[in-house]
Amino acid sequence: MIRLAVVSDATQLQQDIPKQLEKFGYRATVVAQPDELFTFNPADRYDLVLIALKRDAGEEYRLASRIREISSIGVIVLCADGASVDERVKGFKSGADLVLVPPLEACELAAAGDNLARRLDRREISAAVPIRRESENWKLDRIAWELVAPGGKAIHLTAGEFRFISCLVETPGLPVTRSAIAAALGHDHRTYDPRRLDAVVRRLRRKAEALVGSVLPLRAAHASGYVFTAAVTVI
Numbered sequence: 001m002i003r004l005a006v007v008s009d010a011t012q013l014q015q016d017i018p019k020q021l022e023k024f025g026y027r028a029t030v031v032a033q034p035d036e037l038f039t040f041n042p043a044d045r046y047d048l049v050l051i052a053l054k055r056d057a058g059e060e061y062r063l064a065s066r067i068r069e070i071s072s073i074g075v076i077v078l079c080a081d082g083a084s085v086d087e088r089v090k091g092f093k094s095g096a097d098l099v100l101v102p103p104l105e106a107c108e109l110a111a112a113g114d115n116l117a118r119r120l121d122r123r124e125i126s127a128a129v130p131i132r133r134e135s136e137n138w139k140l141d142r143i144a145w146e147l148v149a150p151g152g153k154a155i156h157l158t159a160g161e162f163r164f165i166s167c168l169v170e171t172p173g174l175p176v177t178r179s180a181i182a183a184a185l186g187h188d189h190r191t192y193d194p195r196r197l198d199a200v201v202r203r204l205r206r207k208a209e210a211l212v213g214s215v216l217p218l219r220a221a222h223a224s225g226y227v228f229t230a231a232v233t234v235i
Contacts, residue, residue, distance in 0.1 A: 002117050004028040005042065008052040008078075009062065017050070020106035026113070034063050042073045048113050051096075052078035061094035068095030069164050070198040072220035074116045078104060138232045140169050152211035155204070160185060164200055166202065168218070168228040175221030201226065 003227035004026050006017050016027035031037060034053070034220070042049060049067060049173050054072045071118035077096040079087055088140035091099035097116050100109070139148040145162045146154040156164060168176055181197060201218065206214035 002026050002048060002113060003046045004113065005036070005037065005046040005049040006032045006052070007031045007034050007049060017106065017109070019111055021180045022108065024110035034059075035083075037067065038070070040197065042067060043205060044225070047117055047148050048071055048074040048076060050076045050078060058090075061096075062097070064091065064094040064096045069202065070220075074098075074113070076100060076109075076113065076116070078102065121127050140232055140234045142163060142166075142234060149208070149212040149214050151212065151214070153214075155207050155211050161204055162201055164197075165204075168226060169232045169234060171228065171229045172232050175225050175227045178226075179224040181225055 002025060004021065006028050008017075009029070010140065018030065021028045028050075031049075037049070041196075043133055051060045051152060054063075060077050060079075064077055064200040067075055075096045076098040077094070077100070077137045079091060079099060088099045088101070095120075098112055100112065119233050133148050137150060140146075141154070143150060145157045145159075146155060147165055148154045163185050164181060167181055170176075178194060178197065182189035182192040184190075201220075204218065205216050217228060219227050219229055
């Protein structure tokens, strides 16, 4: 069963979509307030999110962008009726995986969602295979608390960042659950706020871009946790 979050300010859509999608094997949940998605990682509870907000022009794109910053969940944006090509392009640039235009039939949404869910599954499988070419190895220096990029530039890590990366590189290419990460950070996963972990990830990604000019080989594992996707040597 595919778990779909429906973020919409249209009452009719909120009522119709969940019921119509049940026969296609979906469990659709209406999320009345967009900010509810950020009290946890959306991928921990949903496979896909459908965004259909009309009360503020561009809000659906801003929400898609916020979700993409913290989560690997599949994002579908429903544009306004008659949206131009430029408007649809904005949706893709905001981070949406699919941009649809009304009128939208449940069978079309289900078929599009099925394909997207399958692609996400394949993306996870490919992410679970680390890059093994020696020239592209990253290094984790346990003494200096530094993550060293293949080119030799280093990211100095805080204590929390070091524990987080150390946890991931024990099994490079394999997802590590959020509960395991929370434990590695010294917290009880039942009370640990997932937004704190997401903040660590965002900070590390910004550091990598600023200090080593490289994209950190770190991905959110769909409905699981995080994975370090490159080969790494611990020194």
